[in-house]
Amino acid sequence: MLQVPFIRDNKEVVIAGLAKRHFDAKALVEQVIILDEERRALQTKLDNTLAESNALSKDIGNLYKSGKAAEANQLKEKTSVLKEASKTLSEDLSTTEEKLKNLLYQLPNVPHESVPAGKSEAENEEIFNEGNVPKLYDGAQPHWELAKKYDIIDFELGNKISGAGFPVYKGKGARLQRALIAYFLDKNTTAGYTEYQLPHLVNEASCYGTGQLPDKEGQMYHDSRDDLYLIPTAEVPGTNVFRDVLLNESELPIGITGYTPCFRREAGSYGADVRGLNRLHQFDKVEIIRVEHPDNSYNAFHGMIEHVKDILRELKLPFRILKLCGGDTGFPSAMTYDFEVFSTAQDRWLEISSVSNFETYQANRLKLRFKNSEGKNELAHTLNGSSLALPRVLAGILENYQTEKGIEIPEVLIPYTGFSIID
RNA sequence: GGAGAAUUGGCAGAGUGGUCGAAUGCGGCAGUCUUGAAAACUGUUGAGGGUCACACCUCCGGGGGUUCGAAUCCCUCAUUCUCCGCCA
Missing domain, CATH: 3.30.930.10 (Bira Bifunctional Protein; Domain 2)
Incomplete structure (x- = not known):
């Protein structure tokens, strides 16, 4: 399938190329670009949530080691909120990825520039x-x-x-x-x-x-x-x-x-x-x-x-x-x-x-x-x-x-x- | 078909709850030495996402679970190997 970064950078080339197949790619290409943006936004959100949660886990481990169990338990409560958040985010992310993949499957290859246009x-x-x-x-x-x-x-x-x-x-x-x-x-x-x-x-x-x-x-x-x-x-x-x-x-x-x-x-x-x-x-x-x-x-x-x-x-x-x-x-x-x-x-x-x-x-x-x-x-x-x-x-x-x-x-x-x- | 063991980076192989994206070896790349090559020595070297670049995130066969935290514990599926059985 086509590579998303390529589509993103060469939108018009892709559309014009696929037109030679009599394939109208305009709507699909735009959707791909939108979904890819969504995907990256979700990914970033998720990454940040996980980063926070990872940092907390590290702190908890250190607190336990130094015998501060009470403080550790306090932090634990925080993590459950993050966990919920990351769960929804990753679900959203995978449905977005799935949608994106299905769109990409619908796009045929872009013909070489020397390939003549034609229908049949x-x-x-x-x-x-x-x-x-x-x-x-x-x-x-x-x-x-x-x-x-x-x-x-x-x-x-x-x-x-x-x-x-x-x-x-x-x-x-x-x-x-x-x-x-x-x-x-x-x-x-x-x-x-x-x-x-x-x-x-x-x-x-x-x-x-x-x-x-x-x-x-x-x-x-x-x-x-x-x-x-x-x-x-x-x-x-x-x-x-x-x-x-x-x-x-x-x-x-x-x-x-x-x-x-x-x-x-x-x-x-x-x-x-x-x-x-x-x-x-x-x-x-x-x-x-x-x-x-x-x-x-x-x-x-x-x-x-x-x-x-x-x-x-x-x-x-x-x-x-x-x-x-x-x-x-x-x-x-x-x-x-x-x-x-x-x-x-x-x-x-x-x-x-x-x-x-x-x-x-x-x-x-x-x-x-x-x-x-x-x-x-x-x-x-x-x-x-x-x-x-x-x-x-x-x-x-x-x-x-x-x-x-x-x-x-x-x-x-x-x-x-x-x-x-x-x- | 039955029983047991295993699956970790390009390959081989260590790692049984936080200091592990992961020792070590081989291979690759760069350099030193050499007329050149080999050998030896030194350095470097997993993949994907993300970013202008960093940060950061994910990945230890696939999927699910336990836990604040999983390569490591549990469940499940797949595959491979060994032994037994059957058989072209």
């Missing part, structure tokens, strides 16, 4: 486009038809076992999934990311840490019995590795990568969007996460973009990069680039990666800090990106690599699959 995805800027869209043979099919034809993904079976959005990968389909995961992880570790295997269920504190709560409450599967959430992305357990952590500056930057399944309720989705692999309740993803010095985070951000580009080039998939406008940028993110693969047989772009810089927004919630060169504790910047999300990459491969003989396997993947065609 229609206003995203295409900033890069590469790769050739293949000319397919007559009778080329969308991936859900191909999946059936070659018996590699069984959507019906998933329906039976779980429900819509839980496909079953079979035979060469399953093997291709495993190959993609291994290939992505290898690419990431070669680029310097440390591989992690992370929990797939996380507690509430972790969801608040990365900003899924309270923003996306209804989007996650929740086990109410143990109060655990199924992760919607490895970002959650991966970034929470660094919750309540104080780093040395020399430890930065840090990069980790991990493969996890991701679980999303996707309430409210419908239509062509959900066809086949386009939108699922359970899918696989390999994620990269970075913790960076604030001075270097945008550098690192562009490094992540290049890294993902490199993978898509190796896979020889036609792709483009969108710089998201304010309205489409995720709640806790300051800047996000989306990667989309062109799915030829569907004749549409499919989002396969999203790279974001959260600046201090997550770190502030996480209490992720480093000791800077002046010896002061400073919030770090966090970033993450998919590298990559599996189902739509798979859809892209199936659709772009289909031939009359079968589906060819991109060359870089053959060492991982052990076969070069699905037929």
Whole structure:
């Protein structure tokens, strides 16, 4: 979340920045400032009361020691008044703090100054486009038809076992999934990311840490019995590795990568969007996460973009990069680039990666800090990106690599699959 | 699942009612020495709130209680470890 001192000192910047999201922050910001003033006033009152009471306690102790019990007892009566006062004050203080926190939770991150204003995805800027869209043979099919034809993904079976959005990968389909995961992880570790295997269920504190709560409450599967959430992305357990952590500056930057399944309720989705692999309740993803010095985070951000580009080039998939406008940028993110693969047989772009810089927004919630060169504790910047999300990459491969003989396997993947065609 | 022990600063670890935000060691930072580094020595070093800066306040796993006063006593929850049982 945003830092109150920052809001206080940059009120207009915050309001103008959030306006790029079509988020009217004026009232909220003013309330935050008022509540913060109230909070500090209460804090001061409480502190003074406690200081008085502490001083009295010290006196009482000394009086007892020197045998002046009568005087001590007199002072004791005074303390009970102070005690009452401090009790009400601290109750008031915590309700004020609670109110303030709830307001802060409602404020999304301020977009980076270069992020264009805009309301929806229609206003995203295409900033890069590469790769050739293949000319397919007559009778080329969308991936859900191909999946059936070659018996590699069984959507019906998933329906039976779980429900819509839980496909079953079979035979060469399953093997291709495993190959993609291994290939992505290898690419990431070669680029310097440390591989992690992370929990797939996380507690509430972790969801608040990365900003899924309270923003996306209804989007996650929740086990109410143990109060655990199924992760919607490895970002959650991966970034929470660094919750309540104080780093040395020399430890930065840090990069980790991990493969996890991701679980999303996707309430409210419908239509062509959900066809086949386009939108699922359970899918696989390999994620990269970075913790960076604030001075270097945008550098690192562009490094992540290049890294993902490199993978898509190796896979020889036609792709483009969108710089998201304010309205489409995720709640806790300051800047996000989306990667989309062109799915030829569907004749549409499919989002396969999203790279974001959260600046201090997550770190502030996480209490992720480093000791800077002046010896002061400073919030770090966090970033993450998919590298990559599996189902739509798979859809892209199936659709772009289909031939009359079968589906060819991109060359870089053959060492991982052990076969070069699905037929 | 049963029994016992534990949870203290970046880490390790002492501290059983006021003199404790907390010994000591390691680590970090600064300096001396050195051509440089290491070693050694000296100094410094918890976090958050608050203030122009001080003062001051809070924090010894979380929450509650006893007391004029709690790291220290009581209750409760969580977690970790050891032993036993069960088991992939």
